[in-house]
Amino acid sequence: MSTPQLVVHRDKELMAEAAAARLITKVVDAQAARGSASVVLTGGRNGNGLLAALGSAPARDAIDWSRLDLWWGDERFLPEGDPERNVTQARAALLDRVPLDPARVHAMPASDGPYGDVDAAAEAYAAELAAAAGPGDHGGVPTFDVLMLGVGPDTHVASLFPELPAVRETERTVVGVHGAPKPPPVRVSLTLPAIRAAKEVWLLAAGEDKAKAAAIALSGAGEVQAPAAGAYGRSRTLWLLDAAAASELPRSLYPPASA
Numbered sequence: 001m002s003t004p005q006l007v008v009h010r011d012k013e014l015m016a017e018a019a020a021a022r023l024i025t026k027v028v029d030a031q032a033a034r035g036s037a038s039v040v041l042t043g044g045r046n047g048n049g050l051l052a053a054l055g056s057a058p059a060r061d062a063i064d065w066s067r068l069d070l071w072w073g074d075e076r077f078l079p080e081g082d083p084e085r086n087v088t089q090a091r092a093a094l095l096d097r098v099p100l101d102p103a104r105v106h107a108m109p110a111s112d113g114p115y116g117d118v119d120a121a122a123e124a125y126a127a128e129l130a131a132a133a134g135p136g137d138h139g140g141v142p143t144f145d146v147l148m149l150g151v152g153p154d155t156h157v158a159s160l161f162p163e164l165p166a167v168r169e170t171e172r173t174v175v176g177v178h179g180a181p182k183p184p185p186v187r188v189s190l191t192l193p194a195i196r197a198a199k200e201v202w203l204l205a206a207g208e209d210k211a212k213a214a215a216i217a218l219s220g221a222g223e224v225q226a227p228a229a230g231a232y233g234r235s236r237t238l239w240l241l242d243a244a245a246a247s248e249l250p251r252s253l254y255p256p257a258s259a
């Protein structure tokens with residue numbers, strides 16, 4: 001487990017631009033070292049903001065887009081192309097405008113796909129992850145260089161909501177989620193064990209409505225009550241916040257440079 005590090009930016013636009021710049025560096029370094037990079041995308045406003053900023057970043061084409069594997073932390077279980085699907089939003093924000101290898105874009109299954117229900121869809125995604133994992137990888141998933149998570153106002157990350165069974169999962173890497181309090185109620189999500197297999201986990205929180213969630217998750221809450229508290233990476237856990245989302249953090253947590 002890595003101790004969370006915090007970076008607080010002036011506002012959500014700057015946070016998205018800085019996170020995009022940080023992601024470019026990570027991906028370029030991983031591609032230089034291993035030939036490819038693997039990134040897990042998040043849905044939500046902050047995740048899509050980061051993708052849009054990445055699209056406008058001057059250095060965006062330092063990334064070799066054809067050698068980038070993209071996975072998702074969660075998905076709303078809706079028909080292909082539904083505007084509420086995380087992959088649809090990611091395509092609109094950036095993915096349709098960069099030369100990705102379609103075989104490396106690992107979208108989670110849609111509700112009108114080949115799987116009968118969300119649990120079968122989750123199993124299929126777990127199998128896809130397991131097939132991509134090599135002998136040196138951890139926990140039945142490939143090595144994710146960076147796994148990003150938008151933090152919900154209720155402290156949810158991916159589709160792991162407080163107190164629901166999915167956040168208690170200790171064996172499976174992907175689960176079907178039923179009864180999510182945020183629509184739509186049926187979703188597919190990576191579990192905490194899969195998230196914790198990532199090298200780096202970045203939690204994105206911008207906006208006043210994230211302030212309580214950040215304060216709770218970073219103040220020692222349990223992961224069942226505050227799923228964001230259970231999201232950490234093997235070598236790094238980074239909270240990327242804007243000033244509004246950081247406004248309720250205990251002073252002791254506030255990064256020295258921002259104090």
Ligand SMILES: O=C1O[C@H](COP(=O)(O)O)[C@@H](O)[C@H](O)[C@H]1O
Pocket residue numbers: 042043044045046047073074075076086149150151152153157158159182
């Ligand atoms: O529903 C979801 O919400 C969270 C957070 O979204 P936000 O709009 O409040 O930032 C997101 O992380 C998750 O991927 C998504 O499915």
